[in-house]
Amino acid sequence: MKELYNCLQDGKLGLFESPTGTGKSLSLICGALKWLIDHEKWKKQELTSIIAEIDNKIKNCEKPSDNWFTVQTEQIELNTQRQPLQDKLNALLEYESEREKFKKIVESKKAAQTKTIGKIKRQPTTKFTESNKTKGIDSDVCDTEKDLILEDALSNSESSEEENTEEPLFKNTKIFFCSRTHSQLTQFVHELKRSPYSQDISVVPISSRQNYCINKSVKRLKHISLINETCLQLQRKKTTVKKEKDLKKLKTASGCPFVPGDQKLLMAEVLTNIQDVEEIVQKGQENNTCPYYGSRKSLQSGQLILVPYNSILHKSTRDSLGIDLKGNVLIIDEAHNLLDAIEGMHSxxxxxxxxxxxxxxxxxxxxxxxxxxxxxxxxxxxxxxxxxxxxxxxxxxxxxxxxxxxxxxxxxxxxxxxxxxxxxxxxxxxxxxxxxxxxxxxxxxxxxxxxxxxxxxxxxxxxxxxxxxxxxxxxxxxxxxxxxxxxxxxxxxxxxxxxxxxxxxxxxxxxxxxxxxxxxxxxxxxxxxxxxxxxxxxxxxxxxxxAHFHDIVRDARSVVLAGGTMEPMSEFIDQLFLMAGAMPDRIMTFSCDHVIPKENIISNVVIRGPTGVEFEFNFHNRQDTKLLDELGRALLNLCNIVPAGIVIFFPSYNYEDIVFKHLDKSGIISKISVKKRIYREPKLASQVNAILEQYAHSIKNPQSPCNGSLLFSVVGGKLSEGLNFSDNLGRCIIVVGLPYPNIKSPELQEKMKYLNEHVKPDAGNSFYENSCMKAVNQCIGRSVRHINDYSTVVLLDKRYRHKVKVLPQWIQRSVTINDSFGSVIGNIAKFFSAKRTKTV
Structure with missing residues (x-):
């Protein structure tokens, strides 16, 4: 927290690494919000003291003097200096009083609700007719040929945005907190509510129309670009009322019934209480007003703005949302894949x-x-x-x-x-x-x-x-x-x-x-x-x-990249900050160790299997039947001694399929099934939750002789990032082989060639090595999720003995390189035996 506070105070570019379970989110919240509150106080004090200083000078000028012309000129100059500062201070005070006004609006709404319970009970019917009305309206959006004609550049006024173009006198400092997914931002909101600053800060979650829209006929379009276009199109239409005799000719051309609605009330709700996107949508439905525009209008008064990756990292999206990073702070959480994310969204x-x-x-x-x-x-x-x-x-x-x-x-x-x-x-x-x-x-x-x-x-x-x-x-x-x-x-x-x-x-x-x-x-x-x-x-x-990070580095007061595993940090420094035009002395790094005791994790590099066959799952050996049989024997041995849940990661879906089919054919799968219920990672994202629930259920309710589950997963797949295999869900994480990307891919070769030419001569090879080990580190990080958790990591490939230095620090301290498979089984059996004794 201290390091983060200093980073923001000095306007630096920070790389912060803090393993999961160490309280990363809460530390980011407390460190950043403490700085924000102090900074706003300091700004106010500075303005007040400068004005007081000028007032003293004016008073001194009022003393009788012979040279009245010089005195008069000095007074005019001092008053000219004072006026803009006073205006700025007034704007600051007005901004502070605005939060109190919003609180009063929310309180008066609550008071009104208690008096008119009957009206509220009747509200759903109104809402129903409103939504029905909307259906009628929207089904006609493309009903006339006139609506299909291209618009002229001159007539393209996005009046619906209703943005205030005037530059305000006072702009409060904002912290933009950015994470990859909608669910991660929701988790962050829950952490915020627990923090000591929850009552002092205005939090605004910004999201797309896809998440915020409450107009069912627009939302059913599903594709984000279509939702955006239809929303803007709807708002350009004006409601037309025609006489009854023209009924046949009547063309329904009305705007969205949820815009504007009571936006002031929704803004008051957003700015006075910390809420996630779902809660704001609910408030929007209750008040019959658009949550998307309500949250956007709240942005100017908000202090902590929560945004998904795309909204910040994509310049056109940033501009269309009215996000201004000048003088503000940007914190990017889960930043380990930031380079890939920027490449992905601009490819x-x-x-x-x-x-x-x-x-x-x-x-x-x-x-x-x-x-x-x-x-x-x-x-x-x-x-x-x-x-x-x-x-x-x-x-x-x-x-x-x-x-x-x-x-x-x-x-x-x-x-x-x-x-x-x-x-x-x-x-x-x-x-x-x-x-x-x-x-x-x-x-x-x-x-x-x-x-x-x-x-x-x-x-x-x-x-x-x-x-x-x-x-x-x-x-x-x-x-x-x-x-x-x-x-x-x-x-x-x-x-x-x-x-x-x-x-x-x-x-x-x-x-x-x-x-x-x-x-x-x-x-x-x-x-x-x-x-x-x-x-x-x-x-x-x-x-x-x-190239797409240059504006961010230039405009923002401070940029912080935080993650559980940020190594190798040199990649962010060389390929992101320095290439985006940052000065080396503006960059700082911070890394902290895991909170779990050393004895709660053991890691084993396994060189050979039970019968002495060497584990080297390179491209040439991968389908070698001797190697696959040895892998089957190793898994069977591990399943016999590891309690509860085991997650095994393969380099690709294709290889996972090859291994599973071979083990099934050779009878190993049926032998493992005696001890573990076997599950496989699905290729469809929609099936992931169902598989995870079944996996967790069979661990919590084992049917004898079974003592848990085994989950076949893929490195870089749906289960290798962002999921917690804490406690019994992940007592052992096994990684088979090294998941190197395909070196013959023309795309990878071009990327490596580009890095060698523009960063440094060996940058391409480092990128190739790092892309493999970063993926392994993400898989390992799924295992230990809190201070009392314990787990084992098994790396099945002899090449891992040369990769120990690029594993996370907290794993390095417990790595054993095993020449025989017997010593691996001995280590793991002793580890779980000690844990059982402790719990008894």
Whole structure:
């Protein structure tokens, strides 16, 4: 806490490492909020003392003097200096009194509620009719052709945002606390409520419309970009009331019924009580007002702002939310994967299917409304179609191709620099910046979605199994999902990350074109042809995450990266802070040890198995039957001596499948099943909770002779990060092999080459080693979650004996390198025997 306080006070860039269970969240809260309260007090005192000093000088000037002209001039100068300072102090005092006003609003609401219980009981019916009304309204959002026409750049005024453009006299200092997921921020809110500062701080959780929207007909759109577009579109509409005789012509064109609503009351609720996103949504529903805009309007008065990664790390999102980092503090929690996260959110992927669908939609849309478009709109739509045609040529395809057409075998995977790619595809002839500006101002994504919804289902689709044109394929893709035609079924072949974009492929295309605005040295484009045109992939890879961190380092007073395992810290210093333009003397690091006693964890590097076969799970040996049999014997031995839960991590889903099938075939699985109930990590995220519940249930309620469960998991999978295998859920963590990424991958080779050229000569190799060991450290970190927890770590591969120095500090102190498997079993048996004696 002291180190954090000093870091914020001195405006430094801090790297803080604190293992899980050491009270990281609460330490961050207390250290940062104590500094914030002190800083605000100091600002007020400084203003007051400067004004008092000027007042003294003015008083001295009032004394009788012969040189009245000089005195008068001095008084005017002092008053000119004093006025802006006094205005600033008044604004500060007004800001302080605002919180009291908000408290009174909440109190008066509570008082009113107790008096009008009857009214509140009747409220749900009103709410029901409101939501019904909304359905009626929103179902007509795309009901008229007028709504499908592209908007002119001049008419694009986002009046719905209602942002105050005037610069306020006083801006309070804010701490932006950022974490990866919505659930991690919810946990943080619970910790905040326990802190000693819970009554003194205004906390505002910022989230997307997807999480905050209470308009059911908008929320059902599911895709974030569509929700955003529809929300803004709704608010531009004005309610029109027509005479009864015009009833047939009546077009319902109303804004969202939840905007504005009683936003002042919701803001008062947000700023006076610490609440998470779900609680604010509930308050919004109770008050019939929009939680999304309520939280955004609260942002200016908030002191601690909770935001997900995307909202801070993506500049356009940051700007659209009105997040200003100048002079403020940014704390990024769970920052161990920050470099990957920035790369991920600024990388993009499109498929041949996306390109064909998008071209089909655009050409049909343009054909229908061309007569109503301005010349500028026709020009830009032509440019967009030109880009799509040219991108298809990378797969040897044309706009008449079908997604199921096979790609010519002469087309091979290739990697391009941005300028090479643009010259090859000839899209350097198009001004991408102006084209993207047109897509944004004309609301093309929203209009095209409306067109698809309105006309897609009304056209009959020929179900003959013949080769079809791109347009027919497009019509088939937007047909109801329950049809089982050949074309609809083929959608299942699209990669998972593009699933939700098949009906609105323009979003993926725009995201890819946005990436082409990057600096030429910072990114690469990878063309990966599939077996068919539809499966072909074009990827943009960001190689320099620091390019998107430069503004943050420059503007923020202080940036703190915190995590349970931040090693190797040199990676953050070299690849993020220094490359983003930070001075070396502005960077500080802090690392603290684990709170668990040394005797509560033992780690074993296992060189060979029970019959002496060496464990080396490299790429060549992985499918060696002798090695797999030895692994089976080792697991069987460990299951016999380890109580409760064991989690075993494999380098990939594919290898986990190979091992499981081999052990099942050789009968090892049935032998292990006598002692442990066996579970496997599912590939679908939706099934994870169910598997975890079953795993935990069979540990808590073991059926004799079983004494627990064994969970087969994958490094970097859904169970290797963010989950707690505390106490009996993880008495032993086993890691099989070293999860190195595929060295032959052109993407990895390009990244390593880039680091060698731009960071230092061996940076590429260090990155390769680190990406493996960081993943292992995350798996190990799942085991011990609090001070009284105890666990064992077993690393099955002889290569780990050279990796001890890159393991977490708290693991290093208990590592034993075992040449024989017998000594491993002896160590673990003694460890659990001592724990049993202690508990008895």
């Amino acid at each position: 993009s992927i499109i498929t041949g299917r996306n390109l064909l669908h998008c071209y089909s939609q655009l050409s049909q849309y343009q054909k229908r409304f061309e007569a109503l478009f301005s010349a500028k709109s026709i020009l830009h739509l032509g440019q967009l179609s030109f880009c799509l045609k040219k991108l298809l040529t990378l797969f040897g395809a044309t706009t008449r191709s079908h997604p199921k057409d096979e790609i010519d075998k002469t087309v091979t995977p290739k990697l391009y620099k941005i300028e090479e790619f643009e010259l090859l595809t000839e899209i350097d002839t198009v001004n991408i910046f102006k084209l993207l500006e047109f897509v944004k101002t004309s609301k093309l994504i929203h209009k095209l979605q409306g067109f698809v919804e309105q006309y897609g289902n009304s056209i009959k689709i020929n179900e003959q199994k013949i080769k079809k044109s791109g347009i027919t394929e497009f019509l088939n893709s937007i047909k109801n999902k329950d049809t089982s035609t050949q074309e609809t079924a083929s959608i299942a072949n699209v990669p998972d990350n593009n699933e939700d974009q098949t009906s609105n492929p323009l979003m993926a295309i725009v995201s890819f074109l946005e990436c082409l605005k990057s600096s030429c040295t910072d990114g690469r484009i990878c063309v990966l042809p599939g077996t068919t045109i539809g499966q072909g992939i074009i990827k943009f890879l960001l190689l320099n995450p620091a």
